[in-house]
Amino acid sequence: MSDAVPEPEAQETGAAVEAHAPEHDPAAPAPLDVPRTPTGNAEVDARLARLADADHLTTDGHVEVYEDVHRGLRDALTALDARPGPPVPPSPYENRS
Template sequence: MSDSLPEAVAEADAVAPEVAAEVEAEDDPAAPAPLDVPRTATGHPEVDAGLDRLADADHLATDGHVEVYEDVHRGLRDALTALDARPGPPAPPRPYESRS
């Protein structure tokens, strides 16, 4: 009976690997942590999707942020370019200029 007691204590103290990893990450000050910067919706779906994509960097190490930032920058640049490409109202006709 005394032989089973150490095994029972060891099993009770054992932590699942995924739980142990979470605990270690919480204790590691260098581990990635969300910045919790509030993002306000703009009303433009393309821009809002880019801003939401920034949250993907929260769980990445610093060297992984570059890819996310570049992706968001590309998306925002494309959204701005699309605004310039949209045709506006036609320009008013120019008055006839006489050539005398």
């Protein structure tokens, strides 16, 4: 009887099971799980948290995230330079005429 249908048990063993298993795609997005330690500066911490967005993108999408984070961190540093600091005390060596 060559027209016999294989039994269900036989269909779910061997190569048939492997055909149903999802294949691992090395190019698929995967979390990098890089730890990020809070800095205490809310603006900087928000930018660093944005790096997690890259975990869900393919590698060609990472550049946009990294450039955005870099731009934000650069702006935060520039803002620190623009803040007025405490007045500088006069030097004891200045001419007091």
